[in-house]
Structures are given as structure tokens and as C-alpha cells.
Amino acid sequence: MLTTEQSLSQQAASILFNSSNTRATNVFARSSSTEKSPNPRFSRFEELLATTEMPPSGPEYYAARRKLWLKPGWEGTPKPRPHSNSRQKLEAILNQTNALYDDNAWKKIDRVWKNLANGTRLSERLPMGLIIKIVHAAWVRDHTWPAGFEAPEPDDVAPPEDDTVSDLQLNSLQGDGCVDSMK
Known part of the structure; x- marks a missing residue:
């Protein structure tokens, strides 16, 4: 009936999708009625999975399926609804x-x-x-915020630290006699 080359999930999918019980297949189908899919019984990921040559079950199959899942573009991009x-x-x-x-x-x-x-x-x-x-x-x-008041710039943000000392900073340090003590 089923070959040993098919993975367990492929076997389960073929049993579910070839059965006459449409209720069981609808549990796993993720496609909506608005989605344009060649086969409305399969989700887009299931179609991608069915058209891709997969290794036999085991860690290689898991890694290949995960790679397909993480591959961008298979998930449907939701169409932005017009604002109400x-x-x-x-x-x-x-x-x-x-x-x-x-x-x-x-x-x-x-x-x-x-x-x-x-x-x-x-x-x-x-x-x-x-x-x-x-x-x-x-x-x-409610007078929590004064009318016309602008939010001040945050003063708790530290300026970026610069590892290099500029020539201007060196000159000011040399004038103070600090550079000699740094040597």
C-alpha cells in the first residue's frame, strides 16, 4: 500500500487527504475561501511540501522541513483592509x-x-x-498635560562614548598638563 520511502507525515497526509471524510481534512487545511489556491484542500505550505523532494524520515527530514518552513514567501501576505x-x-x-x-x-x-x-x-x-x-x-x-507644552528632549540618555580622543581634546588636555601625566 505505502512505500517505505514515504515519511510518516506524508503517509498521514495521504491517508487524510485521500479519505472521503472531508471534516478531517478541513481540520488540517489552513487555506481560506478568499485564498486563490490551485487545490483548496491544501494550505500553501502543504503544497510546497508536496512539490519538494524530501529526504526520508529522521533528522534530515526534520531539517529539510524546517528549512522550508523558515523560507520566506510561502505564507500568504495579508491584504491590508481599507480603513473603516x-x-x-x-x-x-x-x-x-x-x-x-x-x-x-x-x-x-x-x-x-x-x-x-x-x-x-x-x-x-x-x-x-x-x-x-x-x-x-x-x-x-483633564489637565494632566499643559496645553501647548512640548515634550522636552530626554536628559537621561547618555551621549555615545567615543574611544578615540580628538585633537581638540588632546590640545585642551595638554594645556592642563594632564597629557604629561598620562605618559
Whole structure:
């Protein structure tokens, strides 16, 4: 029935995919109805695996399968969804110049802010820049952040250390008499 050259997973796949039980095959199939695949019963990785010559089972088979899995390009790239109307409206409100002081605008921003502050999962992902604008607006509204105040540059970041001493630094050290003591 099955040859000894087939690996255990290839044997299992052939049993599952050749059986009449479609429910069992759907458990393992990862392709969605929107994905354009020649055979909708196989995922793209399974198709790649089926078309690639693999070594017999054992460590070589594992290494070859892992190499295929890590190879870029087999996984489907998700198509970016168009932004929802609510997100477009939120972006338009946040891009207005006086949105912080407009009560109607704040009512719309406040709904998202309350979800963020309470840790509620948003219905749509928002980019970090938009979240920062929402948090900033909320902080200005509740007087946590002074209106018009710019964030200062961080002072706790150490400047990069330079291993080489410049000529200007050497000249200043020579004037102090420090270079002679370094010799």
C-alpha cells in the first residue's frame, strides 16, 4: 500500500487527504475561501511540501522541513483592509486644529480614550501615532498635560562614548598638563 520511502507525515497526509471524510481534512487545511489556491484542500505550505523532494524520515527530514518552513514567501501576505469609516472620521477629527477644545470632537475622541484607558480591546487596530494623539488629547482635557507644552528632549540618555580622543581634546588636555601625566 505505502512505500517505505514515504515519511510518516506524508503517509498521514495521504491517508487524510485521500479519505472521503472531508471534516478531517478541513481540520488540517489552513487555506481560506478568499485564498486563490490551485487545490483548496491544501494550505500553501502543504503544497510546497508536496512539490519538494524530501529526504526520508529522521533528522534530515526534520531539517529539510524546517528549512522550508523558515523560507520566506510561502505564507500568504495579508491584504491590508481599507480603513473603516469610523477610523477615517477619527483621523479627520484628530487632524483638526482645535479638536482639543471642541466638545463635539471630544465626545468622539473620548469614546476611544475610555476604551484605551480601561484596557478594552478596540474593534480595529490603530497606528501608534493615532493612539498618541488620543492620549495627548485626553491628558490636555483633564489637565494632566499643559496645553501647548512640548515634550522636552530626554536628559537621561547618555551621549555615545567615543574611544578615540580628538585633537581638540588632546590640545585642551595638554594645556592642563594632564597629557604629561598620562605618559
